[in-house]
Amino acid sequence: xxxxxxxxxxxxxxxxxxxxxxxxxxxxxxxxxxxxxxxxxxxxxxxxxxxxxxxxxxxxxxxxxxxxxxxxxxxxxxxxxxxxxxxxxxxxxxxxxxxxxxxxxxxxxxxxxxxxxxxxxxxxxxxxxxxxxxxxxxxxxxxxxxxxxxxxxxxxxxxxxxxxxxxxxxxxxxxxxxxxxxxxxxxxxxxxxxxxxxxxxxxxxxxxxxxxxxxxxxxxxxxxxxxxxxxxxxxxxxxxxxxxxxxxxxxxxxxxxxxxxxxxxxxxxxxxxxxxxxxxxxxxxxxxxxxxxxxxxxxxxxxxxxxxxxxxxxxxxxxxxxxxxxxxxxxxxxxxxxxxxxxxxxxxxxxxxxxxxxxxxxxxxxxxxxxxxxxxxxxxxxxxxxxxxxxxxxxxxxxxxxxxxxxxxxxxxxxxxxxxxxxxxxxxxxxxxxxxxxxxxxxxxxxxxxxxxxxxxxxxxxxxxxxxxxxxxxxxxxxxxxxxxxxxxxxxxxxxxxxxxxxxxxxxxxxxxxxxxxxxxxxxxxxxxxxxxxxxxxxxxxxxxxxxxxxxxxxxxxx
Amino acid sequence: xxxxxxxxxxxxxxxxxxxxxxxxxxxxxxxxxxxxxxxxxxxxxxxxxxxxxxxxxxxxxxxxxxxxxxxxxxxxxxxxxxxxxxxxxxxxxxxxxxxxxxxxxxxxxxxxxxxxxxxxxxxxxxxxxxxxxxxxxxxxxxxxxxxxxxxxxxxxxxxxxxxxxxxxxxxxxxxxxxxxxxxxxxxxx
Numbered sequence: 007x008x009x010x011x012x013x014x015x016x017x018x019x020x021x022x023x024x025x026x027x028x029x030x031x032x033x034x035x036x037x038x039x040x041x042x043x044x045x046x047x048x049x050x051x052x053x054x055x056x057x058x059x060x061x062x063x064x065x066x067x068x069x070x071x072x073x074x075x076x077x078x079x080x081x082x083x084x085x086x087x088x089x090x091x092x093x094x095x096x097x098x099x100x101x102x103x104x105x106x107x108x109x110x111x112x113x114x115x116x117x118x119x120x121x122x123x124x125x126x127x128x129x130x131x132x133x134x135x136x137x138x139x140x141x142x143x144x145x146x147x148x149x150x151x152x153x154x155x156x157x158x159x160x161x162x163x164x165x166x167x168x169x170x171x172x173x174x175x176x177x178x179x180x181x182x183x184x185x186x187x188x189x190x191x192x193x194x195x196x197x198x199x200x201x202x203x204x205x206x207x208x209x210x211x212x213x214x215x216x217x218x219x220x221x222x223x224x225x226x227x228x229x230x231x232x233x234x235x236x237x238x239x240x241x242x243x244x245x246x247x248x249x250x251x252x253x254x255x256x257x258x259x260x261x262x263x264x265x266x267x268x269x270x271x272x273x274x275x276x277x278x279x280x281x282x283x284x285x286x287x288x289x290x291x292x293x294x295x296x297x298x299x300x301x302x303x304x305x306x307x308x309x310x311x312x313x314x315x316x317x318x319x320x321x322x323x324x325x326x327x328x329x330x331x332x333x334x335x336x337x338x339x340x341x342x343x344x345x346x347x348x349x350x351x352x353x354x355x356x357x358x359x360x361x362x363x364x365x366x367x368x369x370x371x372x373x374x375x376x377x378x379x380x381x382x383x384x385x386x387x388x389x390x391x392x393x394x395x396x397x398x399x400x401x402x403x404x405x406x407x408x409x410x411x412x413x414x415x416x417x418x419x420x421x422x423x424x425x426x427x428x429x430x431x432x433x434x435x436x437x438x439x440x441x442x443x444x445x446x447x448x449x450x451x452x453x454x455x456x457x458x459x460x461x462x463x464x465x466x467x468x469x470x471x472x473x474x475x476x477x478x479x480x481x482x483x484x485x486x487x488x489x490x491x492x493x494x495x496x497x498x499x500x501x502x503x504x505x506x507x508x509x510x511x512x513x514x515x516x517x518x519x520x521x522x523x524x525x526x527x528x529x530x531x532x533x534x535x536x537x538x539x540x541x542x543x544x545x546x547x548x549x550x551x552x553x554x555x556x557x558x559x560x561x562x563x564x565x
Numbered sequence: 566x567x568x569x570x571x572x573x574x575x576x577x578x579x580x581x582x583x584x585x586x587x588x589x590x591x592x593x594x595x596x597x598x599x600x601x602x603x604x605x606x607x608x609x610x611x612x613x614x615x616x617x618x619x620x621x622x623x624x625x626x627x628x629x630x631x632x633x634x635x636x637x638x639x640x641x642x643x644x645x646x647x648x649x650x651x652x653x654x655x656x657x658x659x660x661x662x663x664x665x666x667x668x669x670x671x672x673x674x675x676x677x678x679x680x681x682x683x684x685x686x687x688x689x690x691x692x693x694x695x696x697x698x699x700x701x702x703x704x705x706x707x708x709x710x711x712x713x714x715x716x717x718x719x720x721x722x723x724x725x726x727x728x729x730x731x732x733x734x735x736x737x738x739x740x741x742x743x744x745x746x747x748x749x750x751x752x753x754x
Contacts, residue, residue: 188740
């Protein structure tokens with residue numbers, strides 16, 4: 007047997023790829039995980055994780071050089087002096103924006119699991135039934151009962167801290183002890199919960215930061231430097247969690263600098279026999295063979311791999327027979343909400359930097375509420391005291407001014423809504439025929455926009471925030487809508503959706519490509535709708551579920 | 566969550582759009598200072614003293630103690646776009662010209678009381694201008710100097726550990742810690 011032959015291939019090493027590798031190897035499959043970018047070692051690779059503010063040359067602001075080098079990243083918070091190496095080299099890997107699209111990519115081992123927001127929420131049947139109920143796009147081929155045990159499975163391993171609330175739209179999970187709300191958040195939450203008779207609830211965020219030691223990882227130290235990589239392993243990432251578990255089986259090979267250019271499709275067996283890899287450093291091409299292929303390259307790149315595969319059979323690529331590959335691109339639209347001030351807490355402060363905030367789960371178009379748009383949104387937010395960067399209206403310069411800034415300022419609280427985006431067939435990412443990347447590979451042309459339903463929702467996202475903060479007792483509440491560009495939610499979903507019918511979907515109910523059933527796509531590409539919750543936990547659960555099915559089908563010789 | 570929070574330091578004048586810098590360029594002699602010359606001894610000294618007038622030593626070190634002049638020069642060189650660089654370097658001349666008109670000597674020649682008086686007035690002017698200005702209008706040079714002074718000071722080692730409370734590894738969270746007037750703010754959020 008060739009040394010390039012494995013039982014399973016995993017494309018991508020982010021949240022989904024890491025889970026695929028862990029589950030496959032723990033079930034005994036000899037697996038290779040292919041990552042297009044460099045390796046970042048757990049702990050030793052986190053070069054900025056222990057730096058003090060004064061150790062950054064520009065004190066965490068942006069140089070003109072950084073702005074020039076990162077025309078897309080600079081559009082948002084992601085561009086930072088502290089973890090510049092964690093984000094894609096945009097010059098090497100361009101894409102085309104048919105309409106403005108923020109694509110914030112992490113091309114390295116761990117992918118965006120290193121920098122993710124860590125908010126982890128279950129979906130409910132409110133979400134899995136949504137498309138069928140509303141007559142939008144296609145029905146999800148699964149329901150909550152299908153995924154529920156897998157949510158438990160991944161939560162127990164990843165370590166999700168949270169509070170059990172008994173909310174029908176946000177099922178409870180297997181939680182580690184919840185983080186604590188601060189004094190202002192507690193009072194605002196109590197007032198909101200009372201005012202809305204528990205139809206609207208403010209709860210502590212559910213986050214993949216561990217609040218007690220868990221699986222040989224040290225609990226969160228409240229440094230709030232997660233996005234630099236955590237030397238304590240305080241949050242879930244590929245490096246802290248799934249990769250060591252997969253490595254411990256002795257069955258995993260990790261190959262960085264491996265750009266999968268195509269899945270090798272065998273017309274006779276109607277299955278994939280492996281993948282073609284372009285070594286990003288040497289430009290050499292290799293082939294790897296396996297019984298199953300897990301495509302976990304992230305929503306847009308998973309679609310890209312499929313589009314480049316089996317083009318002799320299907321010109322638009324493997325999985326394109328439905329006409330849906332690359333289509334139905336979704337995200338969460340956000341950046342609108344409200345801020346207010348809390349009075350009467352001058353004798354209170356906080357200790358520690360909590361890498362988590364509060365959450366207000368969806369209350370629109372649920373519990374009998376009916377709006378002039380479909381679906382809904384949730385809020386994330388927090389209360390804190392102002393720091394030295396605040397303006398002091400009555401002071402200018404000098405010693406008194408300086409000493410005033412050494413003390414904390416007012417308590418303020420803000421919430422930002424994250425709204426569901428509907429799946430529109432015409433929101434798409436397809437191969438661009440002209441533009442090529444550094445390796446001569448075609449790039450994606452991304453063409454997506456939010457529409458009337460989302461714009462109507464944004465009116466509520468802003469107005470409801472103001473109303474709730476005011477009912478929560480905050481003063482001087484102001485609203486904001488700082489504008490949303492598609493992709494900025496960094497929750498890309500939907501380019502290879504699951505469904506009941508090969509005519510209208512790319513994947514079946516087990517995340518298998520209809521046209522090649524030993525190929526599984528288990529990242530955000532598989533999503534048939536976007537929900538209003540942060541999606542990563544659902545990718546984890548779907549991945550573990552798909553691996554279980556794949557191994558069972560292999561044993562039955564069905565694939 | 567925390568990744569969604571805006572970069573909540575000062576609203577820094579870095580890559581901001583500027584349509585025209587004419588407002589601050591007009592009436593000036595042809596730019597007498599180049600950005601690289603900000604690193605000259607005399608300019609570092611000037612910026613040190615401007616910074617130290619904004620944030621002087623009190624019970625805690627002042628801006629000069631954290632070498633604010635070199636920090637400002639570095640930030641203007643690396644982080645400001647050409648328009649803002651021009652506003653800043655012209656500001657050096659404008660500030661000195663203003664002092665000459667009012668006190669018959671340049672900024673460094675002024676007494677501490679004069680410096681404080683002058684920069685207090687300049688800050689009032691800057692605040693009023695900034696609050697009324699349209700987004701596309703240029704920034705005021707003294708807002709730049711003040712922002713860079715605050716940023717450089719409160720993120721410096723002495724600023725973080727002496728003027729503020731710096732705690733690299735809190736280890737736990739208490740959302741209702743007692744606070745009394747005079748207790749210092751945390752250095753990092």
